[in-house]
Amino acid sequence: MAKKEQTIxxxxxxxxxxxLIKRIKPGESEYFVSDTSVSGFVIRVRPTGGMTYYYIYRYGSGRKAPTRKCSIGSINKVTPDEARKVARRYAAEVVNGGDPAKAKSADKASPTFDMLKESFLDSVDAKHKSTTYGLYSHWLGLASQTLGRKKAKDVDAGDIEKLHVGMKEKATTANRVLSTISSMYTWGMSVKEIPKMDNPCGGIKKYAEDSRERYLTNEELSRLGDAVREAETDGIPWDPDPEKKVEHAPKPENRRITIDKFSAAAIRLFILTGARRGEILKLKWSNVDLERSLLFLDDSKTRKKTIILNSPAQYILHELPKMGMYVIPGEPKTLPDGTVQERPRSDLKRPWHHVRKRAGLDASADDPNVRVRIHDLRHTHASVGVEANLSLQIIGKLLGHTQAKTTERYAHLADDPKRRASDLIGSKIVDAMGDRPRRQNVHPLRSEKT
Known part of the structure; x- marks a missing residue:
């Protein structure tokens, strides 16, 4: 008869x-089964029957050195040989002064990509504009779909490359995601959210991007000026869409689309000042100083900013009626308590669409490069200055590309180089748009009726 195998x-x-594992049975209390080949390699046996591999060691020298236990894994997931190899690696670390249990604990506490993302966005929210926060949140959200649960410190260049390649159909977005992840890792290491490591975005080649900058020629500026004047006076002619049934369409001579004086003023101010869209649409009269020909912006993309008004821009604001706190007013909102809340105009999509199309600068043109965005008026403002041989430093100051010194807000004397630069740009734009001056030193953008 075969001898019955003894249980442990x-x-x-x-x-x-x-x-050996098959013979192990739980006892009334926890106990350990020690391996004879690797000192410190054990199986922890619980009264419940659960068994886990551990490596037990002393951290430090002498009898008073503390005993540490480092978990290797369950017997159901790791074989004895695999666990023994891990135990040997831990033993080598201890010999070299390492502390495997502490390292493993730190690894467990290490943030995931999503956790690092949330901490980074909290910092962005506190120190940057809401628009920046929104963009970063969107771009990192795209990355979280594949990297979110992975330990941030374990994300490597291969992971980033795979993510970047997977977004190749949207090259510009892919590049923005790449840049934002890189910024997040740089921040994470600087504030010690993650250990010092190679930035996983380093060395990843970005996709080539088509230049989105568009500059209007003098001939295009002339067409744009004609279209704006026509839109705010007689109106732009239109024809019914042949693919749509339009009942009771107006007579051909009455088919005209007009834009209000505020929309026309906004389009002109974009190109005359080089200001960003939000800087003009959210402009308040309290920010306008016509006496000194300045705009004092409290919250532009670059925080506080001063814009010099050249003569044509000054004239537009002088002639524009004040309909409330906003220079370009939008539809007011009535609150539940009956209070009427003033609001700025949110966009210029409709008037800009009609003006652009009339000027032959719309997206339906045969050449896709013909399309002009509102932001391209800012580029055009700068290009006119460059063509006039103005220095890039002056152009940058006019557009707010560099952080202005505190005293620069007062640099508005007649001999100030930025003043001369702004006036020169305004004059050239008015000449190109075909407007005639009404009075000395002022270049109006609306033609006189004869």
């Missing part, structure tokens, strides 16, 4: 094998 239910020392 108390602490023993033996080589840990699969056969």
């Amino acid at each position: 239910n108390s602490a023993i020392t033996s080589e840990i094998t699969l056969n």
Whole structure:
């Protein structure tokens, strides 16, 4: 008769094998089974029957050195040989002064990509504009779909390259995602959210992007000026869409689309000042100083900013009626308590669409490069200055590309170089748009009726 195999239910020392594990039974209290080949390699046996591989060691020298336990894994997921290899690696770390248990604890506490993202966005929210926060949140959200649960420190260049390649159909977005992740890792290491490491975005080649900058020629400026004047006076002619049934369409001579004086003023101010869209649409009369020909912006993209008004821009604002706190007013909102809340105009999509199309600068043109965005008026403002041989430093100051010194807000004397630069740009734009001056030193943008 075969001898019955003896079960183990108390602490023993033996080589840990699969056969040994089969003989282990839980006891009334927890106990350990120690391996004979690797000192410190054990199986922890719980009264519930759960068994886990551990490596037990002393961290430091002497008898008073503390004992540490480092978990390797469950017997159901790791074989004895695999666990023994890990134990040997831990043993080598200890010999070299390492602390495997502490390192593993730190790894467990290490933030995931999503956790690092949230911390980074909290910092962005506190120190940057809401628009910047929104963009960063969107771009990092795209990355989170594949990297979110992975430990941030374990994300490598291969992960980033795979993500970037997967977004190749949207090259510009892919590049923005790449840049934002890189910024997040740089921030994470600087504030010690993650350990010092190679930035996983380093060395990843970005996609080539088509230049989105568009500059209007003098001939295009002339067409744009004609279209704006026509739109605000007689109106731009239109024809019914042949693919749509339009009942009771006006007579051909009455088919005209007009834009209000505020929309026309906004389009002109974009190109005459080089200001960003939000800087003009959200402009308040309290920010306008016509006496000194300045706009004092409280919250532009670059925080506080001063814009010099050249003569044509000054004239537009002088002639524009004040309909409330906003220079370009939008539809007011009535609150539940009956209070009427003033609001700025949110966009110029409709008037800009009609003006652009009339000027032959719309998206339906045969050449896709013909299309002009409102932001391209800002580029055109700068290009006119460059063509006039103005220095890039002056152009940058006019557009707010560099952070202005505190005293620069007062640099508005007649001999100030930025003043001369702004006036020169305004005069050239008015000449190109075909407007005639009404009075000395002022270039109006609306033609006189004869």
